[in-house]
Amino acid sequence: MSALGRPVSAFGRAVRRLGHSRWFAACTPILVPADRLVARLTRGRVVALGLVPSLLITTTGRRSGRPRSNPLLYVPDGDAFVVTGSNWGRPEQPAWALNLLAEPSATVTVDGTRIPVRARLAEGAERERLWALLVAEWPAYLTYVRRAGVRDIRVFRLERNPSRQG
Template sequence: MSWQQKAVIGTDRLLYKLTGGRIGLVSFSGQTGLTLITVGARSGERRENQVQYVADGSSMLVVGSNWGKPHHPAWTANLLAGPDVQVNVRGDVRDVRATLLEGAEREAAWSRMVAAWPAFQDYVERSGGRELRVFRLTPR
């Protein structure tokens, strides 16, 4: 899976770059994707990651699955350290605030995420049972 993951991520980044964030691989799967623009928690440098999202009213839900690896993806630490970030959704750059969801709110959001992409549950099992971080991105 490692070589596939690298190929998918590389191709996805290239598509997003060439199309100004309008098209990525997730588009071809029928899912919705965005480019998350953060500042590195340790480096202080601009970081861009393509992630799948589920619309929730005017907000968006994202999950730090990291393809089922045992550790959280770096972008989730970036959101915890600096929650005021930007997203590029199909070429439209927006300012958002990220909130880590917990308790009942997380469970409701998690159910929506798994309904949209059942593989998220597989990622939990593959990670050894890690609770995947779920964030709400709210316009600011």
């Protein structure tokens, strides 16, 4: 079962195993733009080919001020969304996470619905609890921690922000 309580297909289970491999992470320069395109064409109804619970996050570029969209795996936590800046275990922080630190207001698109959110960096016991949820959905995050070395892999709780227009 996925974090959303949906059954995981045999293909989805295989992708979760492949997530640990370096070549899978090396494919992200092709996979992520393709995923963005599919998400845009389906108006956010299909992200990550529906294999893992995914959303499209739109942040404000910290330098450009322009909207930047990225597909991300998420797990639910109540009515919030939990995401992590693993960047596939690369040594650098993902740009979207740095954007959230600079401007925590963002929009997520889940199953075609745009939802305004406010990001909060999880720390301490809350981070550990949320990290366990993420690893249960995508065990390869443990591999990414080893690859990232000393870099802190941030965990964000994206809380619904009804006062902001989506």
